[in-house]
Every structure is written in C-alpha cells, then in structure tokens.
Amino acid sequence: MSNTPYTELLTRAKEAWLLGTVSSILHWDQETQMPPNGAGHRANQQALVARLAHERATDPRIGDLLASCESSRDMADPEGDQATNVREIRRAYSRAIKLPSALVEEMARVSVLAHQAWAEARKSSDFAHFSPWLAKVLKIKQEEAACVGYKDNPYDALLDEYEPDETSANLVKVFESLRAPLVELVGRIASTGRRAPTEILERPAPIAAQQEFGCMAARAIGFDFNAGRMDVSVHPFCTDIGPGDVRITTRYDEKAFGDSLFSVLHESGHAMYEQGFLPEHAGTPLGQAISLGIHESQSRMWENLVGRSRAFWTHYFPTARQFFPSLADVSFDDFYRAINATEPGYIRVDADEATYNLHVLLRFEIEQALLNKDLSIADLPGAWNEKMQKYLGVTPPDDARGCLQDVHWSGGAFGYFATYTLGNLYACQFFDQAKHDIPTLETSFAAGDFAPLLKWLRTNIHQHGRRFSAGRLVKKVTGSALSSAPLLTHLRRKALEVYGV
Numbered sequence: 001m002s003n004t005p006y007t008e009l010l011t012r013a014k015e016a017w018l019l020g021t022v023s024s025i026l027h028w029d030q031e032t033q034m035p036p037n038g039a040g041h042r043a044n045q046q047a048l049v050a051r052l053a054h055e056r057a058t059d060p061r062i063g064d065l066l067a068s069c070e071s072s073r074d075m076a077d078p079e080g081d082q083a084t085n086v087r088e089i090r091r092a093y094s095r096a097i098k099l100p101s102a103l104v105e106e107m108a109r110v111s112v113l114a115h116q117a118w119a120e121a122r123k124s125s126d127f128a129h130f131s132p133w134l135a136k137v138l139k140i141k142q143e144e145a146a147c148v149g150y151k152d153n154p155y156d157a158l159l160d161e162y163e164p165d166e167t168s169a170n171l172v173k174v175f176e177s178l179r180a181p182l183v184e185l186v187g188r189i190a191s192t193g194r195r196a197p198t199e200i201l202e203r204p205a206p207i208a209a210q211q212e213f214g215c216m217a218a219r220a221i222g223f224d225f226n227a228g229r230m231d232v233s234v235h236p237f238c239t240d241i242g243p244g245d246v247r248i249t250t251r252y253d254e255k256a257f258g259d260s261l262f263s264v265l266h267e268s269g270h271a272m273y274e275q276g277f278l279p280e281h282a283g284t285p286l287g288q289a290i291s292l293g294i295h296e297s298q299s300r301m302w303e304n305l306v307g308r309s310r311a312f313w314t315h316y317f318p319t320a321r322q323f324f325p326s327l328a329d330v331s332f333d334d335f336y337r338a339i340n341a342t343e344p345g346y347i348r349v350d351a352d353e354a355t356y357n358l359h360v361l362l363r364f365e366i367e368q369a370l371l372n373k374d375l376s377i378a379d380l381p382g383a384w385n386e387k388m389q390k391y392l393g394v395t396p397p398d399d400a401r402g403c404l405q406d407v408h409w410s411g412g413a414f415g416y417f418a419t420y421t422l423g424n425l426y427a428c429q430f431f432d433q434a435k436h437d438i439p440t441l442e443t444s445f446a447a448g449d450f451a452p453l454l455k456w457l458r459t460n461i462h463q464h465g466r467r468f469s470a471g472r473l474v475k476k477v478t479g480s481a482l483s484s485a486p487l488l489t490h491l492r493r494k495a496l497e498v499y500g501v
C-alpha cells in the first residue's frame with residue numbers, strides 16, 4: 001500500500017497503541033506475578049512507557065495527517081472505515097493536546113499521594129485525612145474540564161473520556177427515570193421481611209474445585225483460552241494485551257464460591273468483547289471498545305443476565321453439586337433465590353443487581369454537585385449518608401463504609417461511576433433484543449449452549465469496534481434510545497420470583 005496520509009496516520013496510531021499494550025502487560029505482571037520489591041523499578045518502567053505513548057499521541061505530525069485525511073473524499077461515508085478511524089483518532093488527539101502537560105503531570109503526581117492518603121484514611125475511617133487531597137484532585141479535574149471545554153456542565157468534559165458523546169443531561173434524564181422506581185422496588189422487597197437463603201453461598205467450596213468450575217464456565221460461554229488466560233489477583237480484572245492475548249483474573253475465597261464464579265463470568269464478558277474485535281483492525285479505533293458503558297454491558301450480560309438465570313443453572317446446578325458436595329442438600333429453588341437476593345448494604349462492590357445502581361446514582365449526583373460547587377468537600381460525608389438512607393434505607397456506621405470506600409476519586413476518575421449503571425442499562429436493552437431475535441436463546445442456555453448469544457454479540461456489537469457511538473449503536477441494534485425500562489422490567493421480574501412482590 002502506498003504511503004498516504006491515512007496509512008501514515010494508522011501506522012502512528014498503532015505505535016501509540018503498541019506502547020499502551022506494553023504498559024498493559026507490565027500492569028498484568030505487577031498484579032499477578034511481580035514480587036513486592038519490584039515495585040520501584042516497575043513504576044519507572046511504567047512512567048517511561050506512559051511518557052513515550054503520550055509524546056507519540058500528541059506529536060504535531062498527527063495533527064497534520066488528520067487535517068489531510070479530513071479533507072479527503074474517502075471520508076464521504078461517516079461510518080466507513082476511514083472516517084471512523086480518522087474521527088476517533090481526532091477525538092483522542094484533540095483531547096490530549098488541550099491538556100497542558102503541566103496539568104497532566106500534576107494529576108499523575110497528586111494521584112499517587114492522594115491514593116496513599118485515601119488508603120490510610122479508609123483504614124482508620126478518617127475523612128479529614130483524605131479531604132485536603134480530594135480538594136486538590138477536584139481542583140485539577142475542574143481545570144481539566146475547563147481545558148477540554150464543555151457546553152453546559154463540567155461533568156460532560158470528564159464523562160467524555162469514558163463515554164464519548166454522552167451528556168450529563170441525558171444521563172440525568174435516564175437515571176431519574178430509574179431512581180424512584182428502584183427505590184420503591186428495594187423498599188417493597190425489604191418490607192416483605194422475607195430473606196433469600198444467602199448463607200448457602202458461604203458453605204465451604206474447595207478452591208481447586210472453584211478453579212475448575214470457573215474455567216469450565218468461562219470456556220462454555222465462549223472465552224477462548226487459546227487467546228487468553230486466567231490468573232489470580234487481589235482485585236479481578238481483564239486486560240487486553242493485544243490480538244490473541246486477552247487476560248482475566250479472579251480471586252478465591254473458600255467460603256464465597258459465588259464471588260469468584262460471578263467475577264469469572266463478568267471478566268469473561270469483558271474479555272469476549274476484546275476477543276471479538278476483527279484482527280485486521282488491531283491497534284486502530286475500529287478494533288477497540290466504544291466506551292466503558294458498552295464494555296460493562298458485555299460483562300454484566302454474562303454475569304447477571306446469563307449467569308444468574310434459571311436457564312444457566314438448569315444446566316449447571318447438577319454439576320455444581322458434584323463439584324461442591326456442601327450443596328448436596330440445597331434445592332434448586334433456594335440456590336436460585338440465594339444468587340438473586342436483594343439486600344441493601346453499605347458497600348457498592350458487594351451490592352446485588354438491584355441495589356447496585358442506587359450506589360452508582362448516589363455517586364453520580366454527588367460528583368455533579370462537587371464539580372459544580374453545589375456541595376463542599378466538608379459536607380460530602382453528610383450528603384453521602386443522607387442519600388444512602390434515602391435510597392437504600394441504611395446509614396453507613398463510619399466513612400470507611402461510606403464516602404471513603406471507593407478508590408476512584410483519589411485517582412481522579414470523576415465521571416467514571418455512571419458507566420457502571422450505563423453498562424447495566426445497555427446490557428438489559430441488548431439482551432431483550434437478543435431474546436427477541438433468537439427465541440430459543442434460553443432453551444439453548446439450559447442445554448449448556450451459549451454460542452448463539454456470543455454470535456449475536458459478535459455480529460451486532462463486537463465486530464464494529466468504534467464505528468458507532470454507544471447511543472447510535474443501541475438505537476441501531478434495539479431500535480430505541482437508551483432506556484431504563486428493560487432493566488426495571490428485569491429487576492421487577494426477579495423480585496417477583498425471589499420475594500413474591
């Protein structure tokens with residue numbers, strides 16, 4: 001191929017991506033293999049790779065090439081290959097060059113110290129220890145929003161990094177339509193006084209058996225172990241090293257086999273999205289994820305809509321009883337109710353399918369208030385606890401189990417939380433469409449066959465990479481804009497099954 005501005009642009013984009021994947025493998029190694037004393041050297045390696053990647057991504061030559069490409073007639077179809085790649089490389093480039101390097105460096109420096117202060121503050125439940133650092137992070141993020149630019153709300157400038165083209169105005173509308181019905185549903189479940197027998201899930205389950213069962217389930221739903229692997233880490237994650245190499249991790253607790261299994265299904269969902277990109281687009285936007293919300297829709301679909309379904313366990317419950325003899329006297333119905341329990345708690349990462357979204361909505365609202373200076377940092381713990389009581393009917397006994405529980409803000413990840421609920425919303429909306437398109441979908445799950453769903457996801461979502469924005473994709477695939485209705489219908493059906501309300 002002759003060296004046109006477009007081919008040169010792609011070559012450069014791929015180099016920046018290659019450096020990013022070097023960083024990914026260093027990170028994977030750090031979380032799964034590296035001895036503790038290697039941390040200092042690893043930090044230096046990562047800093048160098050990050051600097052090289054940033055230099056490449058902001059090279060003025062990229063700006064020249066983009067300008068040449070944008071005036072070419074190969075851009076006629078806005079959703080064609082070239083137009084997609086140019087548009088998305090432009091998006092990343094414009095954002096990167098708007099940020100002064102002094103601000104980027106300041107954020108990198110502050111986030112290391114803020115993270116440390118946050119970890120200490122959480123340990124001793126001492127908000128005052130973290131609040132000066134949170135103030136610094138918030139100020140940097142406000143400056144970042146000002147540099148990037150926004151129409152109505154600084155939140156939009158930060159959200160755009162994770163959820164391109166999404167706006168807080170749209171999220172407020174969709175989340176508001178979710179909040180009241182969800183608060184009502186969770187309250188209605190609590191008022192029955194009925195409990196699902198969740199103690200079943202704490203029965204001893206040998207780790208070797210959990211490992212084998214998890215691998216079996218991951219393979220069955222479609223995680224390709226020839227193009228990936230599964231290891232152990234403190235916090236489960238998925239990382240895309242590159243074509244043919246997508247890795248997931250989990251952790252094991254003998255008294256919580258569900259934690260590991262559902263995290264395996266979750267991370268497999270992320271990984272199968274990455275494994276579904278077309279190899280010819282590797283390293284370009286057409287071979288990359290649209291947004292965190294769409295990524296999360298893939299993990300939540302396999303974790304919750306498949307992994308907690310009657311059909312899935314119709315196939316797997318007999319096997320689970322063989323793997324875990326402590327389940328021998330448990331009925332299918334009790335097991336199903338246990339894995340689908342709704343129990344308000346303080347901690348987001350431990351939350352069930354229904355209450356989880358209320359944890360997210362609370363953070364979304366607080367972030368907006370902080371960024372818009374409607375809430376002072378000193379008032380944050382009080383605002384947090386008030387919302388917890390209002391939405392979930394519980395008040396955290398201390399800030400460690402309240403506003404200090406999440407790592408995100410210490411690292412500057414404002415605008416991130418919303419993508420978790422977006423993932424749940426997209427997952428339900430896509431899944432309803434998949435069931436409509438493939439009426440035998442759940443019958444095939446009950447027979448242990450998950451290939452029809454994966455094929456549907458590959459065709460409708462994975463293969464497109466970033467060709468469509470998230471909003472455009474959901475409209476194209478399901479015929480409607482993002483809506484809270486499918487998730488609410490799903491959660492109400494579960495409440496009826498598990499609690500009879």
Ligand code: ZN
Binds near residue numbers: 266270296299
């Ligand atoms: Zn996830």
